[in-house]
Amino acid sequence: MDSKQKLLAIIGPTAVGKTMLSIEMAKRYNGEIISGDSMQIYRGMDIGTAKIKIDEMEGIPHHLIDIKEPYENFSVAEFQLLVRAKIDEIAKKGKLPIIVGGTGLYIQSVIYDYHFSDVPGDEAYRLVLEERVNEIGNEALYQELMEVDPESASQIHPNNVRRVIRALEIFHLTGKTMQEFQSSQQADLLYNTAIVGLTMEREKLYERINHRVDVMIAQGLLEEVEGLYQQGLRDSQSIQAIGYKEIFAYFDGKVTIEEAITNLKQNSRRYAKRQLTWFRNKMDVNWFDMTDLENIAKKIKEISHCVEGKLGVKSNTY
Template structure:
């Protein structure tokens, strides 16, 4: 028997059905859920991040949701520290820790023995890059990263300025890309991990994403974003999230509301594509196609067999 702590991880693109599956598996295996989403940590950003509601939780404890104010920063290293501590706490209670989310780098940082402090920061260089963003804008700085480190650029959203700057900082300080450092580390899995990935035919997934955006708007997304906008929140990590940046452009008068909604849907679809690419290239995932949602119970049975085989656990249902 593996002496490592059991851990179930459920990953996949936005709108693929991770939440529904996670609740079912948490009930089956006496689990508690840790959010693996880099934006659901922010309070007051519920609709745009598709945050699980109290009713949807069905009594299952959830962790790392609503732990930061929207004006606060949050790093991969901090996420790594918090989640590893939570895994230990949940296991001590005799429960199965379940990480659920779509932020690939964050989840990867937890389950593999990655070190994020190999390259020290350079404050003066970072300040220069921050000033450069103000001069040329997010897109132009992102283009600079694409030229010197296309691998990292493929995994970073152009509006995630903090990570763009960090990748450029590493390259400018060392002449090596972020991936070159990671590849040398040859990380091991820290936990006895069942890594379940959900996928879906692209056309179906894109339809679900478009529908989700429509439902978010009906649920009050515009009012939620306007609340942050009226607080004067700008140039902070939280507002870079898809669903917030696009509405900000509308509130700034840069685009019409219809254009903002179209941009939001397009950016969400592109993000889903990037998520799938990341997971397929970076992790050893057992994939399950969720295209036919009418046969959800059959999918659950297959996934349960995978989990039980990997973790040597028994269903209590």
């Protein structure tokens, strides 16, 4: 058996059932859950990020939720450091670390031997790009990134100028896209990792996404976003999240509330499609189709068999 620390990763698109499965796996294998979502770290952004509620945790400890204020920036490098420390902390208690989420780059950065210190920098070029932003605007610089590195651009909001500049800087220095540069470093898994991916027939998944947005609205998403809007957080990294930028446009008077909700549903569906593409292309995943939720017990049994085979763990509750 692999001598590396055991780690279970549960990945997949939004609304596919990751939270439910993670609780079940944590109960079965004496686990603790680490959020692999780049937006659930923010306090006060609960409804729009589909953050798990205390009463839904069933007593399972959850980590890396509510650790930042919405005005603070958060990088994948910081996430990597925090999660690896949590994995060690959980393992020392004799428990199984379980990382759960849909932010592919973040999860990938943890489980592979990827060193952010190896990514080159060019301060002079960065300053040139910052000046270009002042001259031509965020959107035009973003289009430049789209031309040389569309994959990275698809995961960066045009207003997240810092990340747009970083991606262009890496391409300028290495001739490689951000993903090409990263993949050249990450051949080795740091952990004895079982990667469980959840998928679903597209029509069913999109139906669940649309329903989830309706539930979010009913739960008070507008009020949640309005509170952030009144704090003047427009340019914060957190507000680039799906579920927030669309409602901000409503409060700006650019769209009606109906249009904002339609845009939110559409952007969520597109994001789910990008998530699936990312995971299929970037990671060695054991996929499980969750379309037939009525047979969930059978599906959980299949997933458990996979986890036990990969990690050599035994169920302690069944």
